[in-house]
Amino acid sequence: MEDQHHHSVSPHDMEELWEQDLLQRYPTEGTKARSEYRNYDSPARDTVRAFYQQNHTHQTYDFVLQKEAEFLGFNRREMSLWDAVDYLNTLVDDSDPDIDLDQTQHLLQTAEAIRADGHPDWFILTGFLHDLGKVLCLFGEPQWAVVGDTFPVGCAYSDKIVYPEFFRANPDFSDERYNTTYGIYEPNCGLRNVHLSWGHDEYLYHIMKNYLPEPALYMIRYHSFYAQHREEAYDHLLDAHDREHFKWVRAFNPYDLYSKSPSPPDVNALRPYYEDLAAKFLPDTLRF
Numbered sequence: 001m002e003d004q005h006h007h008s009v010s011p012h013d014m015e016e017l018w019e020q021d022l023l024q025r026y027p028t029e030g031t032k033a034r035s036e037y038r039n040y041d042s043p044a045r046d047t048v049r050a051f052y053q054q055n056h057t058h059q060t061y062d063f064v065l066q067k068e069a070e071f072l073g074f075n076r077r078e079m080s081l082w083d084a085v086d087y088l089n090t091l092v093d094d095s096d097p098d099i100d101l102d103q104t105q106h107l108l109q110t111a112e113a114i115r116a117d118g119h120p121d122w123f124i125l126t127g128f129l130h131d132l133g134k135v136l137c138l139f140g141e142p143q144w145a146v147v148g149d150t151f152p153v154g155c156a157y158s159d160k161i162v163y164p165e166f167f168r169a170n171p172d173f174s175d176e177r178y179n180t181t182y183g184i185y186e187p188n189c190g191l192r193n194v195h196l197s198w199g200h201d202e203y204l205y206h207i208m209k210n211y212l213p214e215p216a217l218y219m220i221r222y223h224s225f226y227a228q229h230r231e232e233a234y235d236h237l238l239d240a241h242d243r244e245h246f247k248w249v250r251a252f253n254p255y256d257l258y259s260k261s262p263s264p265p266d267v268n269a270l271r272p273y274y275e276d277l278a279a280k281f282l283p284d285t286l287r288f
């Protein structure tokens with residue numbers, strides 16, 4: 001029943017619901033999830049619960065390794081940055097055009113808010129491209145393998161992750177190789193040695209890793225890792241380099257989560273600025 005409900009929601013609507021849900025969990029900057037989060041019911045909340053039931057059941061260590069092998073060869077499409085933005089925008093569900101902002105508008109609003117605060121150009125560009133990994137939806141991937149909070153696999157799932165009870169259905173939950181505090185990892189081994197659940201963050205990180213500075217790569221790779229950047233649930237896996245760079249992940253998060261404004265940005269007017277920015281950092285085409 002929940003499953004059917006989940007599949008009736010378009011990828012675009014699911015992302016909107018996920019973002020609305022994040023705003024209910026984290027209504028202000030820098031705080032932990034509000035404790036009354038789980039206490040109210042709504043159809044939107046049911047959809048998000050069903051989404052996490054799928055996500056937490058299926059994001060196993062083996063699943064993540066399989067997706068890494070499947071997608072990190074980048075043999076699907078070659079696109080310029082703006083081609084990729086246009087392509088991502090085909091996710092839009094036009095059934096609700098007055099409420100939904102399309103993907104381009106989310107990217108532009110995030111980037112323009114960063115720009116308005118006077119941050120460096122690589123930070124602005126990162127805001128503009130941070131969700132491009134969602135093109136995975138257009139390659140036929142299920143939503144639970146593209147969006148949603150991310151978390152380490154190969155070690156115990158933290159109860160600080162949203163809806164932790166759904167991990168009980170995950171085969172790794174009762175696999176003793178993977179269900180201890182450290183699992184297959186060493187204490188403070190550094191996140192570069194840790195596999196996170198598969199989704200748009202990890203995918204885009206690998207596309208961008210040769211082109212952007214390290215703080216930008218942290219923002220891209222860990223922006224959905226709320227269990228760490230808001231809840232500090234995995235301090236025991238971080239090394240000193242991670243701890244230093246998570247300041248940037250936390251600096252980025254408010255722009256992603258709280259930059260929505262009802263007046264959509266003027267895409268055509270802004271396009272030349274962002275094309276110049278892309279030309280400064282990125283090759284003419286990127287491989288997806």
Ligand SMILES: [Fe+2]
Nearest residue numbers: 130131223224
């Ligand atoms: Fe994202």
Ligand SMILES: [Fe+2]
Nearest residue numbers: 106130131256
């Ligand atoms: Fe985003």
